[in-house]
Amino acid sequence: MLVRPNFVLWHYTEAIKHLQARLEGDLEASDVALLCCLLFVSLECLHGNRILVMDHLKNGLNILRSSQLKELENPSSSNANSKSIKQEVRPLFHRLDSQTTLMGYPASSLFNHMDKLLSLHTPRSFKDFEHAKTSLDLLVASSLGFIRDIHDGKHAESGSVSLSARTLQVHLLSEFTIWNNSMADFVKARHPSTDEDNKLEKSLRVQHTASFIWLSRCTELGEAGFDAFLPEFASIVKWSRSLMMPSTETKDPCLHTRLASLSIDGAAKFSLNMAYIPPLYLVAIKCRDPITRREAISILEETNGREGLWDARLHAKVARRLVEIEETNLLMSEGAKFVYMEPGPLMRMIADGQVRTIMTPPDERFRVHDMDIREISEGSRGTCQATIRTWPYGLLEGKFQWTETIHF
Known part of the structure; x- marks a missing residue:
């Protein structure tokens, strides 16, 4: 049955009106508002409307912040059911805030206030996988907010990073080690483990490892330091590949996990959770081992779906272009005149009509240091504007920053 867009839009608008009326008539209806915010975020993520996603997420974070303050002032201000709902959906807001931070938006002060980061303490033991996941969500959300702040200040002030920021970085890294x-210890105590246990562990380790790598390098302008993490990059790819394999449905009792991972057989998969798309994108753009980064791009291209704002198809195409830029300039430095990446799954570099294999990581001056994705248009043939930065080293052509239109 074909559903007319106006029909859907009318119901969407009516839902917002009813929500506003509910909030005006019941000041304690924040639990309903939070659930609706998640629903609206999901709908806009599916449509790729990042501006409205940010609007709904901002509203949800404000509601969450307000309700937390109210509960601190008056613990009896909300009933047990309302508290339970907030406790269930709060981790999803942590994850969504992490995603928008990675997409270049400023982090919420709910998770990246310096005093809160310094007081962040990871549990020394986990009761179950959900406990481990919730702990990691908070740690990742807090760290990515810190990374974004460092990124913006670092590029604006020629690499200057304060002593307090470096102290905070060390603290966060120690929390990742504790996690x-x-x-x-938790996995060892559960031995023997089931196939589903193994998948849950790998999913968490993918996110943990990627966040740890990014946090470790966020205070440095140079890219060569990422080469120290080549084994970790390879592990992310290996774990992600295994996560793609079909398995029995996870019987997860937690509302926020079920809400975030609904899918229909045969359709593009959608989840509000970050699983392996952002970590694989990190591997593709920061790992200079030619085999590992190409495997990461291949998995992204094979993935039919998105994780929140992270579209596998879009990020695979952007990563392809970044690899092509770096390896093209490396080959041109060796004397090649005409270089391009061959279309297709092999992603071979063609230099003056010959297949050329990159054997070693490129020199610092040939690396892309930053790439911002903006103005994304969805559809069967989507486009985005990618701003590429090579400062402070620059490429052979003397370019420090430029913008390209990328089709995906």
Whole structure:
């Protein structure tokens, strides 16, 4: 049955009107508002409307912040059912805030206030996988907010990073180490584990490892330091590949996990959770091992769907272009005149009509240091504007920053 867009839009608008009326008539209806915010975020994510996603997320974070303050002032201000709903959906807001931070939007002060980050303490043991996931969500959301702040200040002030920021970085890295140790103890205690346990562990380790790498390098302008993490990049790819394999449905009792991972057989998969698309994109743009980064791009291209704002198809195409830029300039420095990346799954570099294999990581001056994705238009043939930065080193052509239109 064909559903007319106006019909859907009318119901969408009516839902917002009813929500506003509910909030005006019941000041304690924040639980309903939070659930509706998640629904609106999901709908706009599916449509690729990032501006409205940010609007709904901002409203949800404001509601969450307000309700937390109200509960601190008056613990009896909300009933047990309302508190339960907020407790269930709060991790989703942590994850969504992390996603928007990675997409270039400023982090919410709900998770990246310096005093809160310094007081962040990871549990020394986990009761179950959900406990481990919730702990990691908070740690990742907090760290990515810090990374974004450092990124913006670092590029604006020629690499200047304050001592307090570096102290905070060390603290956050130590919390990641604690989480890793707690996870290892938890997995060891559950032995023997099921196939589903193994998948849950790999999913968490993918996110943990990617966030740890980014946090470790966020205070440095140079890209060569990422080469120290080549084994970790390879692990992310290996774990992600195994996560693509079909498995039995996870019987997860938690509302926020079920809400975030609804899918229909045969349709493009959609989840509000970050699983492996953002980590694989990190591998593709920061790992200079030619085999590992190409495997990461291949998995993205094979993935039919998106995780929140992260579209696998879009990010695979952007990553392809970044690899082509870096390896083209490396080959041109060796004397090649005409270089391009061959279309298709092999992603071979063609230099003056010959297939050329990159054997070693490129020199610092040939690396892309930053790439911002903006003005994304959805559809069967989507486009985006990618701003590429090579400052402070620059490429052979002397370009420091330029913008390209990328089709996906």
